Amino acid sequence: MRNNLSIRSSLVTKEQKGSVEYQIYYLTNRIIILTQHLQLHRRDYSSQRGLWKIVGKRKRLLVYLSKRDILRYNDLISQLGIRGLKTR
Template sequence: MSEKLFIGSSLLSKNQTGSLEFQIYYLTNRVLKLTDHLKLHSKDYSSQRGLWKILGKRKRLLTYLSRTNLTSYESLINKLSIRKLKIR
């Protein structure tokens, strides 16, 4: 696995492990690892299902963060370089 794809842990300190931002960071790191795995093993459907579950949880956390603290949401989106949520 290439290490340059994964996000460094210097974004958030170890004291914030329960915070919403750290949870989103951790889920994003897992998404990157799973997508790298699925590039090699394209028919691993159980990992694909796990990826979908992780993406759903990250999306729910991001919507909550966008509703409660918009500035923190925008800075986290920029740091992790992920797309903004679609507003319906």
Template sequence: MIKNLSVRPSLIPREQRGSVESQVCYLTNRIKRLTEHLDLHGRDYSSQRGLWKIVGKRKRLLIYLFKKDKLRYKNLIGQLDFRGPR
């Protein structure tokens, strides 16, 4: 299992560490780590529940960003290489 899998932290400038984009990057990093963990330990249901909570939080943030600024949303989805909730 890879401990420190990073999702391109250079995408976000230092001034925007609490922005929606940085939160989505952080959550994506956690989702990837938990997915790798669940590949090894398929019956770890507490980690599975935590994964679903993190996925839901990321989805809500992406919907918020889509409603507020579609250009930033499209840039983030393109940079992170995953399909968004819409």
């Protein structure tokens, strides 16, 4: 079941383990897994807190990437299938 939830690892190569793209990819996989867990265990509040922390960290990384290189940011959110950041 876990393989069906995870995003394809072909999006990011092994040489990029420390890159912002890999970190966002890894956090997105963890968000998907935790979301599936919370659908089964609705009252697991410590997992909910962990999920919110992961979502916040991914958001900060997305903000950083959007400010540094908007083309890489747009390519990444289209590959991962996540929403972009809200603009004011």
